[in-house]
Amino acid sequence: xxxxxxxxxxxxxxxxxxxxxxxxxxxxPAPVRPAAGHTITAGGKRLRPLLTVLTAKxxxxxxxxxxxxxxxxxMLHAATLMHDDVIDNAPTRRGKPAAHTLHGVTETILAGDAxxxxxxxxxxxxxxxxxxxxxxxxxxxxxxxxxxxxxxMHNVSLTxxxxxxxxxxxxxxxxxxxxxxxxxxxGAPDESVRAISAFGENIGMAFQMVDDALDCASEESTGKPxxxxxxxxxxxxxxxxxRLGLGGEERGAFDKSFSxxxxxxxxxESICADIRGRGLDTKVREEADVYLTRAREALEKTPDCAExxxxxxxxxxxxxxxx
Amino acid sequence: xxxxxxxxxxxxxxxxxxxxxxxxxxxxPAPVRPAAGHTITAGGKRLRPLLTVLTAKxxxxxxxxxxxxxxxxxMLHAATLMHDDVIDNAPTRRGKPAAHTLHGVTETILAGDAxxxxxxxxxxxxxxxxxxxxxxxxxxxxxxxxxxxxxxMHNVSLTxxxxxxxxxxxxxxxxxxxxxxxxxxxGAPDESVRAISAFGENIGMAFQMVDDALDCASEESTGKPxxxxxxxxxxxxxxxxxRLGLGGEERGAFDKSFSxxxxxxxxxESICADIRGRGLDTKVREEADVYLTRAREALEKTPDCAExxxxxxxxxxxxxxxx
Numbered sequence: 204x205x206x207x208x209x210x211x212x213x214x215x216x217x218x219x220x221x222x223x224x225x226x227x228x229x230x231x232p233a234p235v236r237p238a239a240g241h242t243i244t245a246g247g248k249r250l251r252p253l254l255t256v257l258t259a260k261x262x263x264x265x266x267x268x269x270x271x272x273x274x275x276x277x278m279l280h281a282a283t284l285m286h287d288d289v290i291d292n293a294p295t296r297r298g299k300p301a302a303h304t305l306h307g308v309t310e311t312i313l314a315g316d317a318x319x320x321x322x323x324x325x326x327x328x329x330x331x332x333x334x335x336x337x338x339x340x341x342x343x344x345x346x347x348x349x350x351x352x353x354x355x356m357h358n359v360s361l362t363x364x365x366x367x368x369x370x371x372x373x374x375x376x377x378x379x380x381x382x383x384x385x386x387x388x389x390g391a392p393d394e395s396v397r398a399i400s401a402f403g404e405n406i407g408m409a410f411q412m413v414d415d416a417l418d419c420a421s422e423e424s425t426g427k428p429x430x431x432x433x434x435x436x437x438x439x440x441x442x443x444x445x446r447l448g449l450g451g452e453e454r455g456a457f458d459k460s461f462s463x464x465x466x467x468x469x470x471x472e473s474i475c476a477d478i479r480g481r482g483l484d485t486k487v488r489e490e491a492d493v494y495l496t497r498a499r500e501a502l503e504k505t506p507d508c509a510e511x512x513x514x515x516x517x518x519x520x521x522x523x524x525x526x
Numbered sequence: 527x528x529x530x531x532x533x534x535x536x537x538x539x540x541x542x543x544x545x546x547x548x549x550x551x552x553x554x555p556a557p558v559r560p561a562a563g564h565t566i567t568a569g570g571k572r573l574r575p576l577l578t579v580l581t582a583k584x585x586x587x588x589x590x591x592x593x594x595x596x597x598x599x600x601m602l603h604a605a606t607l608m609h610d611d612v613i614d615n616a617p618t619r620r621g622k623p624a625a626h627t628l629h630g631v632t633e634t635i636l637a638g639d640a641x642x643x644x645x646x647x648x649x650x651x652x653x654x655x656x657x658x659x660x661x662x663x664x665x666x667x668x669x670x671x672x673x674x675x676x677x678x679m680h681n682v683s684l685t686x687x688x689x690x691x692x693x694x695x696x697x698x699x700x701x702x703x704x705x706x707x708x709x710x711x712x713g714a715p716d717e718s719v720r721a722i723s724a725f726g727e728n729i730g731m732a733f734q735m736v737d738d739a740l741d742c743a744s745e746e747s748t749g750k751p752x753x754x755x756x757x758x759x760x761x762x763x764x765x766x767x768x769r770l771g772l773g774g775e776e777r778g779a780f781d782k783s784f785s786x787x788x789x790x791x792x793x794x795e796s797i798c799a800d801i802r803g804r805g806l807d808t809k810v811r812e813e814a815d816v817y818l819t820r821a822r823e824a825l826e827k828t829p830d831c832a833e834x835x836x837x838x839x840x841x842x843x844x845x846x847x848x849x
Contacts, residue, residue, distance in 0.1 A: 234673040286639060290632045309613045309676060312635065316609060316642075317669035323646060324662035327655060335658040339647040346640035350557040353632060 208509070209516040213253070220252045223270040224277065231321055238306040238314035242281045246297045250410075251276045251381040254517075258385030258399050261510035269388055272329065275338060276381050278322035283345055285315035291435070298426075333387045341380035348372015357436035359458045363443065367408070374414075375407030382406075398504040402514070405498035410521050412491035415439035416484040417526065419475040425526040430471035436464050440490065444483045445474065488522070495522055531832070532839035536576070543575040546593040547600065554644055561629040561637035565604045569620045573733075574599045574704040577840075581708030581722050584833035592711055595652060598661060599704050601645035606668055608638035614758070621749075656710045664703035671695015680759035682781045686766065690731070697737075698730030705729075721827040725837070728821035733844050735814035738762035739807040740849065742798040748849040753794035759787050763813065767806045768797065811845070818845055 228240045255273035259266075287293070288301040289308050295301055303311040319342065326338040352369045355361050382403030386396045417425055418432045419441050432439045438446070438461070449457055460466045466474075478484055495518045502514055551563045578596035582589075610616070611624040612631050618624055626634035642665065649661040675692045678684050705726030709719045740748055741755045742764050755762045761769070761784070772780055783789045789797075801807055818841045825837055 232670045232673070234677055235670065283639075286635055290635060310673070312609055312613060313669055313673045313676060316606075317666060317673060319639075319642075320662060320666035320669050324659070324666045327659040327662045330655040332650060332653040332655055332658065335655065335662075336647070336650040339643060339650045339658075343640060343643035343647045346636055346643050347555045347558065350555070350633070350636045350640060353636060354557055 206516050206520060209513050209520065212257075212509075212513050216253060216256055217249060219270050220249050220256065220273060224252075224274045227271060227274050227278065227321075227325065231318070234310075235314045235317040235321070238285065238302040238311050239278075239281065239318040241299075241305065242285050242296065242302045243278065245299045247277070247280075249277065251280060251377060254378065254381040254403065254406075254514075255385040255388075257510050257514055257517075258382045258403075259389045260385075261399070261505055261508060261514065262386055262389035262391040262395060263506075264385070264389035266388075268329075269385065271325070272334070272384065272388060273381075275322040275326050276341060276377055276384065278318055278325075279338070279342055279345070280377060282315040282319040282322070283349070285311050285318070287349070289315075329388075331387070334384060337380050337383050337387065341377055344372045344376040348374075348376065352437070355438070357462045357464055359438065359446065359461050361438045361443070363440070366438070366440065366443070370408060370411040371404070374411040375404050378407030378410065379403035395505055398501050401501035402498045402505075405494040405501065406518060406521055409491040409494040409498065409518075412440060412487055412494070413521060413524060416441055416487040416491070417524070419478045419484045420525070421475075421479070427526075430475045433461075433466060433471050433474060434464075436461065440487045441478050441483045442474075444486060445478050445481070448481065448483075492522060529839050529843060532836050532843065535580075535832075535836050539576060539579055540572060542593050543572050543579065543596060547575075547597045550594060550597055550601065550644075550648065554641070557633075558637045558640040558644070561608065561625040561634050562601075562604065562641040564622075564628065565608050565619065565625045566601065568622045570600070570603075572600065574603060574700060577701065577704040577726065577729075577837075578708040578711075580833050580837055580840075581705045581726075582712045583708075584722070584828055584831060584837065585709055585712035585714040585718060586829075587708070587712035589711075591652075592708065594648065595657070595707065595711060596704070598645040598649050599664060599700055599707065601641055602661070602665055602668070603700060605638040605642040605645070606672070608634050608641070610672070612638075652711075654710070657707060660703050660706050660710065664700055667695045667699040671697075671699065675760070678761070680785045680787055682761065682769065682784050684761045684766070686763070689761070689763065689766070693731060693734040694727070697734040698727050701730030701733065702726035718828055721824050724824035725821045725828075728817040728824065729841060729844055732814040732817040732821065732841075735763060735810055735817070736844060736847060739764055739810040739814070740847070742801045742807050743848075744798075744802075750849075753798045756784075756789060756794050756797060757787075759784065763810045764801050764806045765797075767809060768801050768804070771804065771806075815845060 224243060228236060228243060231239055252273035255276065256269055259269045284296060285302050288296055289303045289311055293301050294304060323338060326334050348369055348371065352373055355365060355369060379400055382399045383396055386399045415432060418439065419430065422429050433442060446454060446457055498518050499515060502511060505511055547566060551559060551566060554562055575596035578599065579592055582592045607619060608625050611619055612626045612634055616624050617627060646661060649657050671692055671694065675696055678688060678692060702723055705722045706719060709722045738755060741762065742753065745752050756765060769777060769780055821841050822838060825834060828834055
């Protein structure tokens with residue numbers, strides 16, 4: 204049981220985090236609560252709150268006000284999911300109906316705005332300009348990353364460096380911010396904040412790359428439809444590698460279907476099976492491992508304690524996850 | 527020329543404010559700039575930035591950093607307009623094509639998110655928790671006000687107190703925040719911040735009520751289509767007064783068309799002409815004047831100087847505007 208420490212700590216922290224989230228949802232104004240509460244309580248790994256709580260404790264913080272603070276980036280995350288689902292016209296989120304299918308598009312856009320604003324307002328109530336900056340920068344970078352991604356849709360000539368910019372904005376930035384928030388709240392010195400920031404950023408990059416690899420996994424193994432990225436026109440690393448392996452004529456056909464968004468479900472299944480057959484998803488996980496090594500190196504610069512060991516195990520969890 | 531002081535000062539301040547806005551737009555990431563820049567530069571009275579600049583100067587501030595700060599609530603305002611236009615599917619904004627008709631719905635939602643986040647981030651860069659709180663509370667209350675308004679659409683039993691809650695959120699709160707921001711930046715004492723906050727809130731309430739009265743004015747006098755609120759199902763004060771003046775049968779017919787949103791353009795024209803004929807729009811302006819008297823009383827508690835005289839003239843401007 205290599206993740207024993209992590210699992211034991213999850214059993215302690217998750218109920219606290221979920222309680223704090225429930226309290227914050229209760230405080231939302233009545234008209235915002237249905238759509239926002241639905242999205243927040245629909246599930247999720249609570250990775251961001253956990254990172255905030257663990258990094259705060261890593262730097263010696265024992266103040267229980269860390270729990271509500273740790274929920275603010277999860278609220279921001281939920282607000283972006285609400286807008287994303289409207290934009291993608293997605294019917295479900297984490298296996299449940301997406302908020303806009305139950306509460307309407309208008310209400311979901313406005314509730315997303317209000318949820319984000321409430322989270323922002325709650326961060327400001329801590330009276331720390333540094334915490335405000337972390338939160339507002341996270342909001343900004345996430346939105347900018349999503350706009351970059353939107354512009355890259357159905358674009359076969361997307362480079363790996365453009366892809367890296369997109370996932371740094373849309374995923375890594377929130378995870379990095381979660382770590383910074385905990386460290387800043389704990390009053391960690393600047394050098395330590397920089398170290399934990401690098402840990403978070405690299406964990407975040409790896410997390411998204413593993414996610415992109417998992418998108419090609421079979422539905423039996425993950426419980427999610429295979430090839431969503433291919434369907435939506437996102438040229439993630441496994442798809443880039445697959446495309447580069449195609450000969451001239453095949454590649455021309457791929458490019459046409461990709462840019463026009465006309466792949467059939469059978470073609471998507473078959474391409475993803477091919478990606479797995481050629482080990483391209485494994486190759487992407489190896490790339491992710493480069494980021495995880497950097498994350499571990501950054502973490503070595505922080506105090507040696509139980510929380511550091513748990514955070515090391517989180518790096519393993521990101522690498523090994525199968526769904 | 528009773529507004530001479532105000533006009534002379536506008537001629538000085540507006541170019542500074544517009545320059546600061548241009549600089550902030552330039553700093554937005556490339557993909558956000560088209561939709562956001564379009565909405566911000568499409569016009570507007572710059573009422574909020576002006577109030578921030580004038581209140582800062584009222585309390586003795588001479589720091590030019592007030593100009594970019596004063597633009598942040600205007601950016602928030604533009605972000606909400608972008609989302610509103612998407613929600614209302616409005617073809618135009620201030621006589622020009624709305625952002626989403628040129629740049630797409632998805633891009634406009636995301637650009638609104640990014641613009642708001644950029645403004646928030648810029649406020650945080652001033653390093654003042656009080657400024658962060660003003661900004662985040664303004665975002666939150668504006669969104670909550672819009673959701674209240676959404677729930678009240680096509681509802682004939684809306685009370686005046688519910689209406690008041692709606693406009694306090696969707697309009698007065700931003701104007702109040704603009705005044706608070708200037709005072710806080712200038713380092714005004716708490717008592718003065720409270721006074722200018724009351725000034726802003728009351729000016730904002732009056733501004734919206736005059737706006738609602740103007741919505742019933744003829745298109746020749748304002749240059750805007752008559753009766754937009756009636757068309758959208760917003761039971762503003764002139765419409766409430768009109769409805770209360772109807773006999774049983776007429777009121778039943780009004781209520782049916784109002785709740786179903788089925789008024790024809792001719793009916794809307796005729797109802798608005800009736801409202802003017804009965805002097806109901808004038809009555810609403812008188813109600814607005816009650817708020818303006820409160821605004822002037824609050825302003826009396828601040829230092830007697832040129833800026834106070836200009837702010838007094840702004841109260842007259844709100845009362846007298848005809849478009």
